[in-house]
Amino acid sequence: MENMNIKKLAKELNLSVSTVSKALHDSYEIKAETKEKVLALAKQLNYQPNPFASSLRRNSSKTIAVVIPEIAHNFFSLVINGIESIAEELKYHVLIYITHEIPEKEEQVIRHLLNGRVDGILISSSGTSNNNAHYHELVQKGIPFVFFDRANFDVDAPRVTTDDYQAGFQATEHLIKSQCKHFAFLSLSNQMSAINHRKDGFLAALKQYQIEPSHVHIIEAGTDETLSFQIIRDFLQPLPVSLGIFSSVEKLAIQTYHICKEINIKIPKQLKIISFSNLPTAALLNPALSTLTQPAFSIGKEAALLLFQSIKNKGKIQPITTLPNVVLKSTIFIRESTKM
Amino acid sequence: MENMNIKKLAKELNLSVSTVSKALHDSYEIKAETKEKVLALAKQLNYQPNPFASSLRRNSSKTIAVVIPEIAHNFFSLVINGIESIAEELKYHVLIYITHEIPEKEEQVIRHLLNGRVDGILISSSGTSNNNAHYHELVQKGIPFVFFDRANFDVDAPRVTTDDYQAGFQATEHLIKSQCKHFAFLSLSNQMSAINHRKDGFLAALKQYQIEPSHVHIIEAGTDETLSFQIIRDFLQPLPVSLGIFSSVEKLAIQTYHICKEINIKIPKQLKIISFSNLPTAALLNPALSTLTQPAFSIGKEAALLLFQSIKNKGKIQPITTLPNVVLKSTIFIRESTKM
DNA sequence: GAAGAGTACGAAAACGATTTCGTAATTAAA
DNA sequence: TTTAATTACGAAATCGTTTTCGTACTCTTC
Structure with missing residues (x-):
């Protein structure tokens, strides 16, 4: 009884795996009574779906990445706080990558993230303006990303900056x-x-x-x-x-x-x-x-909101609109x- | 040709999927010539294995979680820097969870992480001393974790603290x-x-x-x-x-x-x-x-090192030894x- | 030259979920 | 009463890897 999974849960309930899965996702196909039973036993046995199986099948990770030049810096910590406040609400997970202001490190991180590990990326660029190939690869792969504070203006991506x-x-x-x-x-x-x-x-x-x-x-x-x-x-x-x-x-x-x-x-x-x-x-x-x-916290929040918006709209036909470009005021x- | 995967790669090479996988992992079963061919095409076609498929099969995520009370705080940012320096070296990913000093929030995060999303956890506790059930659940599930700075001394887990x-x-x-x-x-x-x-x-x-x-x-x-x-x-x-x-x-x-x-x-x-x-x-x-x-940076480093050690030793029979308990000096x- | 060892590969199972499709049983419509 | 629609579920495919197992083939060895 090492780990609970949906198969054992189904067996315990005398139901098929598919029924259990649908019940857990509150599908209209399953009647209320069955749903209740499933939910109850799932809770009792402390069942939690395997996130990798789920991500693999659904092709979505419920995870975003934050790529920043450094972290021991009041501005960036506050931004992360803002990002986290939104991510937490939407039950997303937050991966942190620190580039230490090294453009090559940033490229490497971004290129790695092309593998689908995250659903979207928030970037404060360490890149030099003459190198944005990696950003374009993100665009090509269709991975949503948003720049904050330090943007690359040659790349078509939403931006959150200050005045x-x-x-x-x-x-x-x-x-x-x-x-x-x-x-x-x-x-x-x-x-x-x-x-x-x-x-x-x-x-x-x-x-x-x-x-x-x-x-x-x-x-x-x-x-x-x-x-x-x-x-x-x-x-x-x-x-x-x-x-x-x-x-x-x-x-x-x-x-x-x-x-x-x-x-x-x-x-x-x-x-x-x-x-x-x-x-x-x-x-x-x-x-x-x-x-x-x-307004560092707000920058984080706004950037996260834009990112989740473009994650949600992914694949849909976009009305031809200007790129989101939020500019906040400094004090x-x-x-x-x-x-x- | 949306996404490259091992199946397409295998077809392109006129090899089976298993051979390609083994070649990519430098298995002794595959001869050098084949390996080279595989590596070459993989690089050329920019193949990156799907991390979720891999995690699912291997039952390891190459990810650790850092659970901290707050982030906009010099101490914790510096610790994260230390953690990241080690994680980066070992090609691990770092998830951040902020509990805002709320014990219930910490419990919730830890309980979520029981699902196997991470291979190990670094915790600076926000918990009160009378509540450590969630830590014991980690122990039971066999998920390695290490306390830093703020530990729970009723729980058997490695600690990195200061004097x-x-x-x-x-x-x-x-x-x-x-x-x-x-x-x-x-x-x-x-x-x-x-x-x-x-x-x-x-x-x-x-x-x-x-x-x-x-x-x-x-x-x-x-x-x-x-x-x-x-x-x-x-x-x-x-x-x-x-x-x-x-x-x-x-x-x-x-x-x-x-x-x-x-x-x-x-x-x-x-x-x-x-x-x-x-x-x-x-x-x-x-x-x-x-x-x-x-020594915040060192605390992060030491804690990460301990964590990766216990991740590596997971499942192996441990010699009966005292719990690692690193105490660093403040200045x-x-x-x-x-x-x- | 037969048996055993070693080499290099492929078929298929497995990981644990989600989703498509099919289908009995029931209900509603004609 | 027959047909059509609806309800509630299950079988099986699928996501993309890794790994086990099987097997041709070559090479030794006695």
């Missing part, structure tokens, strides 16, 4: 109005959509306020921790006068704080900084960090780190 | 030597193993230094955010003189910081605080937070928040 351009513009305008004279944009790489939109907003604001181009600095710090520390440190020595930093990601802002502490640069006196961030401690930092905060929090 | 008692003792001793007169322990609940061990260390230190019992406060703040804010706020008004707080989890320390800011309590002058925490910004807070930091960082 990165506007937020970038707003943050930069704030720095300008705080009397900064030099402006730096801290970036991970120039291959990530969200970050590039932030940069575009940054540059647009500087242009509008006619900031001299020689006062504008784009720092690509990269994803390697040690290296990015060095790059930022080098940039800050010697320190440009009245420097205003707009950090496109939380991690680089934190590094900047560490460096300022180390080489004794006073924030906000000598250097002002504002950053995209979901840090719950932003207001408690020394000094409190001005942030642009994305700006002005704190001490950009005080005049 | 909570010692760390608690050490932290408290530090508060005592920093001239605190009143002492408070911030706890989520009295049902969580790790937290209770920390409390035991706390109490032991106070006893050893003969602190008057009336100067000792145990604050059970609970897991509800709004409620715990209120409980801590109430405790701090009026403020006990020379209060030293030992927070068993990061979240409560952050809340304490927020409250102190709000009602204008000066840290460390009026109140000293040390907390278990994996905050990357601990040193940047105002004031910098003294912490006990757990104490003394910073401004406990300065004299």
Whole structure:
């Protein structure tokens, strides 16, 4: 009596396997009385259908994958929370894959998922813009997927992003109005959509306020921790006068704080900084960090909702409609780190 | 030609399905030449075995589950990173389930996983000590699982924890030597193993230094955010003189910081605080937070290693040995928040 | 040159569900 | 009363693998 299965259950009930299966799925073919008996014994014997047999036959896994660059990051953890809240409700399972910002790793994961292990995928891209073959293979295979935050705009897939351009513009305008004279944009790489939109907003604001181009600095710090520390440190020595930093990601802002502490640069006196961030401690930092905060939980929720929608519509003829493209608003929090 | 499968592959090769399967698994029964042909065509046609058919037949899923109370938490994200590093290496997949600190939710997840969806489970318990029936069902079903951080000590399963008692003792001793007169322990609940061990260390230190019992406060703040804010706020008004707080989890320390800011309590002058925490910004807070930091990544790694070991040994006769019980050391960082 | 061992493959069962199809028995319609 | 429809179930195919077993064929060995 190791494991319960539908065959033993049927035997116990003196019914055929097919009848039991139909009863468990509440089929109209089975009369109420029989259904009750089946349900009762199934519960009593603690019967749970084998998920693999079921997936094999039905060709659906009740599982989605989340592919993210990293997880030890407030933004992504919050997004996962949002995703999970929806998946849990729909009784879907959530597989996590971490690419560590390595495009090849992402390709490998995506290619693996072509085997049908999941019904859909949520992706925050680590890919470079010149490589999207793996996304197209997903399209070809008909596996639904949705981009969130970092999208690939050359691929026809739903997207959930934030108003990165506007937020970038707003943050930069704030720095300008705080009397900064030099402006730096801290970036991970120039291959990530969200970050590039932030940069575009940054540059647009500087242009509008006619900031001299020689006062504008784009720092690509990269994803390697040690290296990015060095790059930022080098940039800050010697320190440009009245420097205003707009950090496109939380991690680089934190590094900047560490460096300022180390080489004794006073924030906000000598250097002002504002950053995209979901840090719950932003207001408690020394000094409190001005942030642009994305609605991370909602991003996860919206992306999951879009994904489940396209899973449900799979195979059906789609009305020719524009691709879902949800854009959520970030919130700006002005704190001490950009005080005049 | 929708989907490639082994049958089509076999037909294409003029071989039987079984031969192809054996060739793909590098069986000794198949000669090298045939293997090469098979491998070549499989690669060319981009054949990937259906994971469900495979799991069904082999009765193994190449998947593990991670069951955690919450994810938007530095500690747990880092643990997941550690787990993933091992799983990825062994080509296992990782399912995430979040219980939101609700014991019933945990039971439900665990009971679901009895259906064989995963080969093993890593658990940081949200359960109360008086309810461990679901763990015993796992044992009965023979599904390997490992506890990390928060274990249930009434259940025979491997554990990976930290030296909570010692760390608690050490932290408290530090508060005592920093001239605190009143002492408070911030706890989520009295049902969580790790937290209770920390409390035991706390109490032991106070006893050893003969602190008057009336100067000792145990604050059970609970897991509800709004409620715990209120409980801590109430405790701090009026403020006990020379209060030293030992927070068993990061979240409560952050809340304490927020409250102190709000009602204008000066840290460390009026109140000293040390907390278990994996905050990357601990040193940047105002004031910098003294912490006990757990090796979260290693905890994840070790737990995963233990799990894969017991998955591998499953079914084999075990030598009668003591249960694996890895205890890792936390590191104490003394910073401004406990300065004299 | 007969027996035994080894090599290389194929047929078919098995994993545990779901689903299609067929069919007795009952009920309703003509 | 005959025919048609409905109800309630069962047999068997199916999903795509893996694995057991059987068997030709070649190669040794005495």
